[in-house]
Amino acid sequence: MNSFYASVEIAENPDLRGKPLAVAGNVEERKGIIVTCSYEAREKGVKTTMPLWQARKLCPNLIVVPPDFETYKSYSSRMFQLLQEYTEWVEPVSIDEGYMDVTECKQPLETAEEIQNRLLNELNLPCSIGIGPNKFLAKMASDMKKPLGITVLRKRDLAQNLWPLKVGDLHGIGKKTEEKLNKYGIITVKDLAEAADYELKQRFGINGLKMKERANGIDSRPVDPSSASDYRSIGSSTTLSEDIISTGEAEPVFKRLAEKVMTRLKTKGYVALTIAITIRYSDRKTITRSKMLLNATQDQHEISKTALHLFKQHWNREPVRLLGITATEVVERENATYQLDLFSVEKNEKEALLHDVLSSIERKHGEGIIKRGKNK
Template sequence: MNRQRHILHCDCNSFYASVEMQENPNLRGKRIAVCGSKEDRHGIVLTASYPAKHMGVKTGMAIWQAQQCCRDLIIVPPHYTEYMRYSGYVREILQDYSDQIEGFGLDESWVDVSGSTGLFGSPMTIAQEISDRVKRELGITVSIGVSNNKVTAKLGSDYKKPDAITRIEPDNYKEIVYPLPVQDLLYVGPATQKKLNSYAIRTIGQLAETDPKTLQRWFGKLGYTLSAFARGLDTSPVARQDHTATIKSVGNSGTTPRDLISDEDVWLMLLVMSESVAARMRELGMKCTVVEVSVRDCDLAGFVRQHKIDTPTNGALEIARVAFELFKSNYRWGKPLRGVGVRGAGLVPEDCAIQLGFFSNQEKREKLERIDKAVDTVRERYGYTCVQRARIYTDRGLGQINPKDDHTVHPVGFFNAG
């Protein structure tokens, strides 16, 4: 007999701004926006306080746009160490109620409390206690969704903000969820939303009532997933709290020091990012079987694409080449780009047995791997920039950054902006 699931989704309200106001009481109640550095081209709003949001300031806005909406806006630089510290504090509170906690960025977490109700009471009681403790112990607020699955729990935490708890179960699902805009559903990004809207599907209810076979024809396998999610069906588990859990991917992304206006610019940035991703995989003793590339243009529109590779790799050059081919196959120049990212997924141990293709050049691959590891050793001793690829020096503005240190960390809400 299957036990009924009780899932919470906890979302720290305006997290970066809330931490800044807690650390600096003079900012409390004021219109503030945490923004990246203008000089480093990260001059966009990462998050804003609720008084600023009420004036029209939105995540993802350029600083100058935000200041037009709110003349007395206070710009605050980000302090990521503090955000990570507070994120850890929130997680410590959640761990008192369950060992099944799955983070979603620094500011969001799913918690499976199915096995905790005998000790702590109903899911709503647990949610209220978590909310009260976060407010009392940390001075920030959370919105919590309570449901029987992860997707609907997240809809619940988004439904009412700030400092709220929303229960969404089968008995009230259609009443609450069906009128919501389709883009509120997990995995419905701008491109998917646009396509759904073109078929006159604008609400989650309309999506739920669309034939799954029709959605499959439009979106492939994703169509069935969207149909299930829209109908409140999700069986995915919440990851069990385990510091030795398998890492599934390694990635790096950031806002570029200047606009990217050519294939050559993109290749250089992908190479820089791939150096970081590959080095991290080697530190973990892993290789990737999937390479993913993401881009954002000057209007913050973009895409994510991935490709499964034949032979696992943790080589920077190989990862960069695959990412670049993905980019060229999917982007037509119209607007300058201001952000790129590379991710290695489908990780496997680097010493795992591999199936060699008839035409694979394993000897050359092994030689490049030895070179990469030698470079890692030198960089560890003398610093990242002591050894660089010659191509990096063709554009010091783009090439002379340390992607392992110098990139903007965005809250989850940033990627849902717009």
């Protein structure tokens, strides 16, 4: 989908059409970050992850609205329902993006045009569609023309349309990997496609060979509708030895549960878009409450903080027998769309590195040998 959150806001309020619009967190604060923006705003230089104060400086008449995740989820559901009218082989990868296997469709280009027109006419949402012989090439094609683009990328088109691109333009290659590839003289996608297997494996491990396959248009992953539900939720709960009667007692429980959820997410290579908690009272009445996150996460502190916030918001002050945390709407980390500022990116990378080191030590010497200290 094109500028999905902004497009939904326009669909809900047609008066916003044709105007520079941005969806941003902390709308009233200077530290607010642009989550997404309309193409009219982009023409003025406004970009995703840009600080709100900077965006307003570039575009003084910028209209800014806070995110409405429940409405976005509703439109997402309707979008995927429409896709499933064409084939049962639909694999969602995020709230606004998915794969379809249309092998059985005799005219895939006409099917794409029909889908694009229906989404625009029935939901007032623009989209770009990529068509290819596999998931990777379809994904690359979908990014080549926005908004309202339809692009076909065949293997015979690689030399002309894919190989001249910078290696960082390949889906799945981040900035740090690009810098490392550049360091070894791999600047373009063609350089990667022609690189020696031995050198790639030596420098990047098995991922180096996978990157080369992608550069050559090779991707054997099937469109798998069940993969979206295999790990749709990853959770942990505990029945308490004694009923808790305060948020102070709940906090350490949520921290332990969040650590377990984080470990399972990292082990499977997933991040969560929504955090849910379960509260079971001493009379066995059970409630579940959830919150959709601005950024998909696998961070223990973020999971714990969100869970405790939900608890404080929804706990009815009665004694609690069981607590649980569930990460829902999980997606592969490489497919997650992060709306991060520079500080968040740096923090996430440091946290990921720290977790890997600690996990390695615990595997060798036993769980619980290292405890995190408190910031003062």
